[in-house]
Amino acid sequence: MTADRKAGQSMGSVFPHLITQDLPTMVSVKDADFSSVDAVFCCLPHGTTQDIIKGLPRHLKIVDLSADFRLRDIAEYEEWYGQPHSASDLQKEAVYGLTEISREDVKNARLVANPGCYPTSIQLPLVPLIKAKLIEHRNIIIDSKSGVSGAGRGAKEANLYSEIAEGIYSYGVTKHRHVPEIEQGLSDAAQSKINVSFTPHLMPMIRGMQSTIYVEMSQGVTMEDLYQQLRKSYEDEEFVKLLDKGVVPRTHNVRGSNYCFMNVFPDRIPGRAIIISVIDNLVKGASGQALQNLNIMLGYPENTGLLYQPLFP
Numbered sequence: 001m002t003a004d005r006k007a008g009q010s011m012g013s014v015f016p017h018l019i020t021q022d023l024p025t026m027v028s029v030k031d032a033d034f035s036s037v038d039a040v041f042c043c044l045p046h047g048t049t050q051d052i053i054k055g056l057p058r059h060l061k062i063v064d065l066s067a068d069f070r071l072r073d074i075a076e077y078e079e080w081y082g083q084p085h086s087a088s089d090l091q092k093e094a095v096y097g098l099t100e101i102s103r104e105d106v107k108n109a110r111l112v113a114n115p116g117c118y119p120t121s122i123q124l125p126l127v128p129l130i131k132a133k134l135i136e137h138r139n140i141i142i143d144s145k146s147g148v149s150g151a152g153r154g155a156k157e158a159n160l161y162s163e164i165a166e167g168i169y170s171y172g173v174t175k176h177r178h179v180p181e182i183e184q185g186l187s188d189a190a191q192s193k194i195n196v197s198f199t200p201h202l203m204p205m206i207r208g209m210q211s212t213i214y215v216e217m218s219q220g221v222t223m224e225d226l227y228q229q230l231r232k233s234y235e236d237e238e239f240v241k242l243l244d245k246g247v248v249p250r251t252h253n254v255r256g257s258n259y260c261f262m263n264v265f266p267d268r269i270p271g272r273a274i275i276i277s278v279i280d281n282l283v284k285g286a287s288g289q290a291l292q293n294l295n296i297m298l299g300y301p302e303n304t305g306l307l308y309q310p311l312f313p
């Protein structure tokens with residue numbers, strides 16, 4: 001367990017909920033001894049990650065939770081993240097780890113780019129529908145809502161209690177940096193370029209994420225086709241669940257777990273459908289999916305360390 005400003009402090013003082021665990025004092029990355037370490041999770045700010053990963057020994061398997069290796073197109077990364085990319089060779093080696101979609105590639109990867117939370121909640125329902133050619137590539141409208149923990153622990157005025165409580169706000173309107181990541185995954189599924197309308201919102205809750213997605217069905221396709229495709233895609237998956245028809249997914253029902261719950265509903269406008277998916281942004285949207293990926297990379301049962309039920313209420 002490494003740190004930067006908090007190097008030298010005990011885990012228990014930084015995360016008091018872990019005080020009962022016998023955990024080591026945190027060291028800075030440069031002082032860490034990786035000789036007897038098999039694998040690392042890298043959970044550093046975008047940009048910082050590339051330089052640190054470049055310096056890590058090659059024997060390590062790495063799951064990186066930042067965005068530094070998610071976008072294949074380096075120019076696109078530099079445009080959306082506003083900083084140069086200094087590890088394009090490592091980028092070429094990286095596998096995008098949306099587990100249920102890329103499991104076979106993750107198995108053989110040394111470096112996995114763990115997806116962002118919004119892209120996870122959006123691609124899980126859309127990729128199978130696009131691959132099966134059940135929805136049109138145009139007019140995909142995505143409205144997403146996130147808990148405040150998605151913004152990390154750093155102090156920012158916009159994340160103060162008095163700014164967040166009892167209200168919601170949209171941010172990154174038309175230019176959120178997850179847009180290229182979402183479009184990359186959907187375009188791969190379609191094998192042609194897809195553009196989406198995406199607006200994220202910050203909700204007065206600690207954790208949880210919902211994406212409500214409005215799509216146009218392809219000619220001749222019915223709601224039943226969409227439902228059955230999602231059922232077929234995920235019926236053998238432990239962590240992605242299509243709910244019974246008509247049941248609305250709720251963030252409360254996946255809180256603190258690695259589950260993604262989803263469902264599909266008919267729009268009042270003929271030919272259109274509404275998809276709702278929910279995850280815990282910190283688990284399936286971050287650390288849970290990262291652990292799922294590492295389990296696959298190391299040949300462990302995929303659910304190791306992930307067998308806990310959602311915390312309710």
Ligand SMILES: NC(=O)C1=CN([C@@H]2O[C@H](COP(=O)(O)OP(=O)(O)OC[C@H]3O[C@@H](n4cnc5c(N)ncnc54)[C@H](OP(=O)(O)O)[C@@H]3O)[C@@H](O)[C@H]2O)C=CC1
Pocket residue numbers: 002003004005006007029043044045046048065066067115116117149150151152153154281282285286
């Ligand atoms: N929050 C979320 O829902 C999600 C976040 N992510 C990604 O995970 C990463 C971390 O996010 P989050 O945990 O929220 O951010 P935080 O700001 O809460 O944590 C950042 C961590 O990085 C450490 N750090 C910062 N700079 C350096 C450095 N130069 N060298 C070594 N360590 C450093 C910090 O250590 P110290 O405190 O000691 O300075 C801290 O532990 C980001 O890339 C983020 O995009 C991914 C998915 C979801």
Ligand SMILES: CC(=O)N[C@@H](CCC(=O)OP(=O)(O)O)C(=O)O
Pocket residue numbers: 065066067115116117118146147148149150151152200202285286
């Ligand atoms: C609420 C909030 O601020 N959310 C973050 C997304 C967090 C996340 O998962 O994305 P990355 O892994 O790409 O950082 C944001 O919108 O920037």
